[in-house]
Amino acid sequence: MIRSIQPRKQRLFRYTAALHMRQKMVGAHLDKSLRNLYHRRSMPVRKGDGVIVTRGTFRGTKGTVTKVDLTRLKVYVDTAKRKRASGQETEIALDPSNITILKLVVEDAKRKKSLTRTKGERHETQTT
Numbered sequence: 001m002i003r004s005i006q007p008r009k010q011r012l013f014r015y016t017a018a019l020h021m022r023q024k025m026v027g028a029h030l031d032k033s034l035r036n037l038y039h040r041r042s043m044p045v046r047k048g049d050g051v052i053v054t055r056g057t058f059r060g061t062k063g064t065v066t067k068v069d070l071t072r073l074k075v076y077v078d079t080a081k082r083k084r085a086s087g088q089e090t091e092i093a094l095d096p097s098n099i100t101i102l103k104l105v106v107e108d109a110k111r112k113k114s115l116t117r118t119k120g121e122r123h124e125t126q127t128t
Contacts, residue, residue, distance in 0.1 A: 014073070022070040028096045034104065038115050043104065045075050045096050046111070050103030053080060053094065062102065066091065075099060 002013040017025065027042045028051065035041060045051070049065045063079030074093035081089045106112050 019070055022073060025073050026068055026070065026075060026096045028075075028099050028101050030104075031100055031102045034101065040115075043101060043115075045099070045101065046105055046108075048105040049101050051075075051077055051099045051101055053077065053098060054100050055098035056094070058092065058094075069093065 002010060004010065014025065023044050027044045029042050030038065030040060045065055045068055047065050047068055050062070051065055052062045053059055058080040061077070061079045063077040065075055066078045067076040069076070072093060073096070075096050076091040077094060077099070078091070080092045080094060082092055083089055104115075106115065
């Protein structure tokens with residue numbers, strides 16, 4: 001990641017980050033039950049994850065993630081919608097720090113593998 005504490009360099013890093021770095025930037029906290037189950041505090045959000053909004057006007061609404069926008073670093077939830085002037089409903093872009101993951105989609109092999117790893121196992125593999 002970035003080592004500078006200057007806000008302008010931190011902003012520049014976020015704006016010019018590659019997609020594989022941006023995927024980690026859309027991480028959200030896990031629910032307490034998931035935290036106890038997987039021994040992790042947070043995970044990157046994916047399409048299909050069950051979430052609850054913890055901040056803002058949609059606080060307390062549960063839904064599923066319909067889209068993750070890596071260019072804007074935003075998450076779209078199916079229950080967080082607003083009506084436009086034309087009457088059409090559109091989903092609101094939410095910051096991943098304002099949601100909590102309630103249900104994980106674990107069909108992906110890479111995600112399963114990352115969930116089975118623990119900090120102790122990672123440390124042992126690095127030292128040997």
